[in-house]
């Protein structure tokens with residue numbers, strides 16, 4: 001297909017960037033680079049294919065089947081349909097630790113506008129029946145292609161490690177449901193429970209060639225809260241005969257911010273955002289009720305509990321102050337915990353990555369308040385290392401930063417990772433980490449973790 005040929009040409013030209021990356025240049029002659037070079041054409045073809053066939057959360061039928069087939073061909077013991085569309089691949093290679101490497105497999109309801117020759121043209125109906133464009137706007141295709149390349153290198157070079165490698169392809173990350181479903185379907189009982197878990201996410205905030213690490217909290221607790229405020233409807237000209245739920249909702253919206261400003265210790269991160277307030281039908285009617293939608297973000301468990309309890313307390317107090325007869329209904333309907341990077345493990349693996357990519361290519365990043373359901377695996381007692389992979393064109397990123405701007409981020413219709421050499425750098429990082437951990441005994445890798453820390 002001509003489109004693909006042009007895409008390949010683009011890959012080839014961007015490949016030259018690889019030579020300008022100090023860490024990569026230093027290791028250019030290593031055995032690992034040769035192994036990466038040999039799997040790269042297949043990994044790149046997989047990337048292009050997945051990019052053009054994105055599937056929405058919990059509907060990753062084709063994607064999951066493709067990954068399962070490829071893992072089986074490499075000699076992995078593969079189980080499909082683990083918690084919906086989840087895939088688990090196990091490769092046993094003698095005694096030793098068990099290490100899990102996770103990729104997500106879902107795409108987003110975003111219409112791609114990158115103009116790339118291999119841009120997604122996919123459309124589908126979402127779960128509510130709306131016609132939507134579909135795009136790997138979070139770059140999970142980068143993760144999958146890297147994950148498969150890593151799987152291939154590990155399977156073809158079994159003399160370089162020993163233990164059990166557990167590769168999981170997790171569906172429905174974007175709806176924060178997939179990890180939980182895989183666990184409930186026996187991820188850690190039907191299969192070996194890993195001593196260590198590894199996950200990687202791409203970012204346009206770092207140039208290709210660099211990886212980001214964040215010891216401790218890396219992503220936030222996220223709780224969705226819905227409040228229904230009950231008033232008493234009536235004529236807008238006769239407010240004294242009503243209890244106005246619009247006014248109560250407005251007061252709640254203002255007062256909850258004082259929880260963050262006055263009740264949380266300065267320095268502890270906390271966010272309360274109200275994404276919608278809905279009430280009423282007409283300007284001269286005081287409605288019966290009002291709805292409010294919150295997202296509540298934090299890192300520490302005690303801060304999380306304080307915010308959630310505080311919101312409920314304020315909602316009830318404002319209803320009471322307004323003389324409402326019925327207290328508001330406060331519902332928490334979607335939750336995920338913070339992703340916590342074991343600090344000891346992070347320090348150890350940062351040094352490992354510096355060894356292969358170069359010291360200047362391993363960047364410490366600040367935690368961010370977005371959420372990720374990888375936290376479910378951490379909560380199951382799997383000490384983990386979740387790192388980021390730079391996928392931005394270095395020149396474009398430098399130009400954007402010089403102009404005080406940012407490149408289109410994950411979830412943008414313009415998100416366009418530089419797949420080559422991102423896949424190569426991703427494989428370098430993943431294979432190096434796995435080989436570092438898959439040696440010695442399970443007790444040896446436990447030394448790299450501090451199980452008493454974290455949430």
Ligand SMILES: [Zn+2]
Pocket residue numbers: 138174410411
């Ligand atoms: Zn995403």
Ligand SMILES: [Zn+2]
Pocket residue numbers: 104138139140173201410
């Ligand atoms: Zn993502």
